[in-house]
Amino acid sequence: MALIVQKFGGTSLATPEHIKRVALRVVEERKKGNELVVIVSAMGATTDELIELSRKISQNPPARELDMLIATGEQISSALLSMAIHAKGEKAVSLTGPQVGILTDSFHTKARILKVNSKRILNELRKGNIVIVAGFQGTDYESNITTLGRGGSDTTAVAIAAALKADICEIFTDVDGVFTTDPRIVPEAKKLPSITYDEMLELASAGAKVLQSRSVEFAAKYNVKIHVRSSFHGKEGTIVMKEIESMESVLVRGVALEKNQAKISIDGVPDYPGVAAEIFEPLSKENINVDLIVQGAPDREGKSEITFTVDREETEKVIKIMAKVKEKLGAGKVGCDKGVAKVSIVGVGMRTHPGVAARMFKALSREKINIELISTSEILISCLVREEEGEKAVQALHKEFELEKMQ
Amino acid sequence: MALIVQKFGGTSLATPEHIKRVALRVVEERKKGNELVVIVSAMGATTDELIELSRKISQNPPARELDMLIATGEQISSALLSMAIHAKGEKAVSLTGPQVGILTDSFHTKARILKVNSKRILNELRKGNIVIVAGFQGTDYESNITTLGRGGSDTTAVAIAAALKADICEIFTDVDGVFTTDPRIVPEAKKLPSITYDEMLELASAGAKVLQSRSVEFAAKYNVKIHVRSSFHGKEGTIVMKEIESMESVLVRGVALEKNQAKISIDGVPDYPGVAAEIFEPLSKENINVDLIVQGAPDREGKSEITFTVDREETEKVIKIMAKVKEKLGAGKVGCDKGVAKVSIVGVGMRTHPGVAARMFKALSREKINIELISTSEILISCLVREEEGEKAVQALHKEFELEKMQ
Numbered sequence: 119m120a121l122i123v124q125k126f127g128g129t130s131l132a133t134p135e136h137i138k139r140v141a142l143r144v145v146e147e148r149k150k151g152n153e154l155v156v157i158v159s160a161m162g163a164t165t166d167e168l169i170e171l172s173r174k175i176s177q178n179p180p181a182r183e184l185d186m187l188i189a190t191g192e193q194i195s196s197a198l199l200s201m202a203i204h205a206k207g208e209k210a211v212s213l214t215g216p217q218v219g220i221l222t223d224s225f226h227t228k229a230r231i232l233k234v235n236s237k238r239i240l241n242e243l244r245k246g247n248i249v250i251v252a253g254f255q256g257t258d259y260e261s262n263i264t265t266l267g268r269g270g271s272d273t274t275a276v277a278i279a280a281a282l283k284a285d286i287c288e289i290f291t292d293v294d295g296v297f298t299t300d301p302r303i304v305p306e307a308k309k310l311p312s313i314t315y316d317e318m319l320e321l322a323s324a325g326a327k328v329l330q331s332r333s334v335e336f337a338a339k340y341n342v343k344i345h346v347r348s349s350f351h352g353k354e355g356t357i358v359m360k361e362i363e364s365m366e367s368v369l370v371r372g373v374a375l376e377k378n379q380a381k382i383s384i385d386g387v388p389d390y391p392g393v394a395a396e397i398f399e400p401l402s403k404e405n406i407n408v409d410l411i412v413q414g415a416p417d418r419e420g421k422s423e424i425t426f427t428v429d430r431e432e433t434e435k436v437i438k439i440m441a442k443v444k445e446k447l448g449a450g451k452v453g454c455d456k457g458v459a460k461v462s463i464v465g466v467g468m469r470t471h472p473g474v475a476a477r478m479f480k481a482l483s484r485e486k487i488n489i490e491l492i493s494t495s496e497i498l499i500s501c502l503v504r505e506e507e508g509e510k511a512v513q514a515l516h517k518e519f520e521l522e523k524m525q
Numbered sequence: 526m527a528l529i530v531q532k533f534g535g536t537s538l539a540t541p542e543h544i545k546r547v548a549l550r551v552v553e554e555r556k557k558g559n560e561l562v563v564i565v566s567a568m569g570a571t572t573d574e575l576i577e578l579s580r581k582i583s584q585n586p587p588a589r590e591l592d593m594l595i596a597t598g599e600q601i602s603s604a605l606l607s608m609a610i611h612a613k614g615e616k617a618v619s620l621t622g623p624q625v626g627i628l629t630d631s632f633h634t635k636a637r638i639l640k641v642n643s644k645r646i647l648n649e650l651r652k653g654n655i656v657i658v659a660g661f662q663g664t665d666y667e668s669n670i671t672t673l674g675r676g677g678s679d680t681t682a683v684a685i686a687a688a689l690k691a692d693i694c695e696i697f698t699d700v701d702g703v704f705t706t707d708p709r710i711v712p713e714a715k716k717l718p719s720i721t722y723d724e725m726l727e728l729a730s731a732g733a734k735v736l737q738s739r740s741v742e743f744a745a746k747y748n749v750k751i752h753v754r755s756s757f758h759g760k761e762g763t764i765v766m767k768e769i770e771s772m773e774s775v776l777v778r779g780v781a782l783e784k785n786q787a788k789i790s791i792d793g794v795p796d797y798p799g800v801a802a803e804i805f806e807p808l809s810k811e812n813i814n815v816d817l818i819v820q821g822a823p824d825r826e827g828k829s830e831i832t833f834t835v836d837r838e839e840t841e842k843v844i845k846i847m848a849k850v851k852e853k854l855g856a857g858k859v860g861c862d863k864g865v866a867k868v869s870i871v872g873v874g875m876r877t878h879p880g881v882a883a884r885m886f887k888a889l890s891r892e893k894i895n896i897e898l899i900s901t902s903e904i905l906i907s908c909l910v911r912e913e914e915g916e917k918a919v920q921a922l923h924k925e926f927e928l929e930k931m932q
Contacts, residue, residue, distance in 0.1 A: 134581035168601070172608060174541035179608040186619050187604035190597035194575070197594035201579060201586040212593050216623070217668055238668070261624050261645070 160191025325376030386450025567598025676737030732783030793857025
């Protein structure tokens with residue numbers, strides 16, 4: 119008998135018919151003799167609809183009240199799934215995040231889980247119940263309802279799996295697993311049988327949208343084995359885990375493309391300690407995520423150019439902030455290029471195999487793709503290219519590293 | 526400075542526009558310097574829609590899961606009203622029943638309030654917040670979400686007013702107050718400036734649907750003054766209170782009509798102690814509410830006829846149960862008449878003025894209305910009549926007791 123945590127996303131629960139299908143799947147697993155805790159997202163577009171409703175009341179509602187509002191979406195789907203399981207003759211009980219005791223900090227709409235109380239869930243399992251948990255939500259120290267941000271139900275699932283020491287955390291989704299790259303760009307892309315936490319994290323930061331990054335960090339921290347698989351059929355998906363046997367024999371496990379990037383540059387930046395903080399602190403205060411950062415060597419006057427990338431939709435905000443920073447630093451002009459994309463390769467094998475970067479650059483140059491910015495980590499190399507060349511770059515790299523042969 | 530509890534029903538909160546109007550009204554009251562706790566029902570038809578949704582999953586969902594589902598309706602409206610108040614520049618915070626600490630028993634979908642914890646509300650008031658509470662819901666000892674049955678938000682409001690020792694509990698509704706009778710039947714019907722708890726309770730049991738009976742019982746028990754008033758304008762409504770000055774000078778305060786009644790009779794019932802229990806216990810076990818009960822005098826063989834009324838929609842269930850009871854008791858045949866209505870007069874003045882019943886019967890007989898069954902309490906007289914004569918009976922009684930002259 120295994121203890122299995124399953125998570126179903128909104129598209130798998132979009133209608134009563136969908137919910138009944140999920141119930142069938144849960145009940146089948148139950149009949150194998152396994153204990154089950156099932157985490158659910160809100161049905162289909164419910165969260166968006168609730169936000170839309172709030173907009174009709176206020177353009178800028180308090181985050182606490184927004185959480186109070188949108189947390190109802192998961193509560194509804196958890197109750198309905200429990201009913202659907204009862205209708206199939208199995209015992210089930212639905213629980214909200216606060217009922218479980220998912221304690222979070224108080225950063226409404228993007229709270230982080232601090233602690234999961236496993237008592238109530240264990241009690242219900244002992245009574246023979248399938249436990250349905252409303253994902254995406256928790257409660258802070260003052261019993262206010264909090265939510266975990268988009269994709270937060272993945273984190274709920276992993277956190278609960280960690281607290282219960284579950285045998286596996288199955289994340290059901292609308293794709294078959296994690297692929298070597300986006301199959302819409304490279305039809306030969308292969309589903310990966312397994313991937314390490316680190317690779318998954320780097321792929322997520324590089325633009326792959328399969329799992330919420332925080333859920334992978336959580337899984338890595340508590341060593342929770344995740345199985346990303348399709349909710350439409352029973353085939354195996356991709357296991358996300360700590361180590362993969364003979365994993366270093368694979369040089370590159372995936373290629374990712376992130377469009378909608380903007381490159382911002384500011385030149386004539388005086389070179390003194392702390393100048394970088396003066397540029398990036400105002401951005402972080404506004405919750406703007408800065409991705410690649412490159413600082414050029416200082417010129418004869420000791421001034422240098424700093425270039426970085428942000429999500430394209432943040433561009434206007436960033437330009438405004440940079441105008442102020444420029445004044446303050448007495449820097450030169452601020453440039454902006456909205457036509458870039460980021461292409462990345464990820465693989466733990468890079469750690470032990472030098473020369474991967476050189477092969478990447480060569481493959482891109484063969485295709486006459488110009489690299490505008492480079493950034494590397496231990497297991498990732500990212501290059502900024504023209505957006506219109508992004509897909510060609512992905513195809514070239516997928517071929518260069520023979521990912522179509524991945525087993 | 527007064528502490529005021531206000532309750533707004535679903536029709537007053539049906540759309541975002543409605544919610545903004547309620548917010549305006551709340552903020553106006555706040556600006557007079559009063560402390561406010563506002564209890565809300567679900568928006569418009571939300572509860573029915575959620576029940577409809579559950580029916581698509583299961584025809585017979587577990588009551589616990591149904592509560593989990595429908596409690597979201599009030600959570601949504603509480604969050605939205607809080608947002609609307611914020612948008613008007615006042616501080617507000619929404620709380621669910623469990624967050625307040627409204628402790629109930631575990632009879633899901635019709636739970637009763639056991640205790641209200643006033644701590645959280647008082648804390649929020651102290652911080653200068655208008656406190657918005659999701660009505661209709663609570664939590665049992667095991668932290669399961671419970672609901673209080675239709676109209677339960679009234680009870681939430683009164684219970685909170687009692688716990689906080691509020692100066693008044695204002696129930697905003699779509700009528701102007703409590704009337705001498707239904708103005709659709711008698712256009713001359715008058716709005717009552719005040720009414721006692723007892724009269725209000727009897728009127729509710731007699732078919733008037735202004736307040737949930739349980740809320741009035743609660744108000745009577747804790748002496749909470751209720752103001753039933755319109756949400757559409759600022760005019761005074763009806764005060765429901767313990768005693769009304771010179772109240773016994775008014776003989777009859779209201780006339781009520783309840784249609785959709787069915788009369789069930791079972792004859793040849795042997796006459797021994799406990800036989801009534803054998804008839805009515807199986808009904809109460811099925812949660813069927815029996816209203817009027819009349820037992821005839823036993824015949825020569827010591828057998829009598831027992832007649833009672835139930836809601837018409839329960840008829841089939843009751844007939845089935847009575848068929849079994851008949852077998853068990855060796856009684857005669859079970860009769861059923863679905864064409865009856867109940868007309869009642871209510872007034873605390875009856876206590877001290879004899880002859881009210883006689884005047885009622887005479888007024889009905891003048892209109893050639895046959896009385897099929899009579900039941901009386903200290904301050905109420907109910908007569909069962911043919912359904913098609915119900916409205917004529919109400920008109921005759923309203924006139925007989927000169928209720929159009931009520932001040």
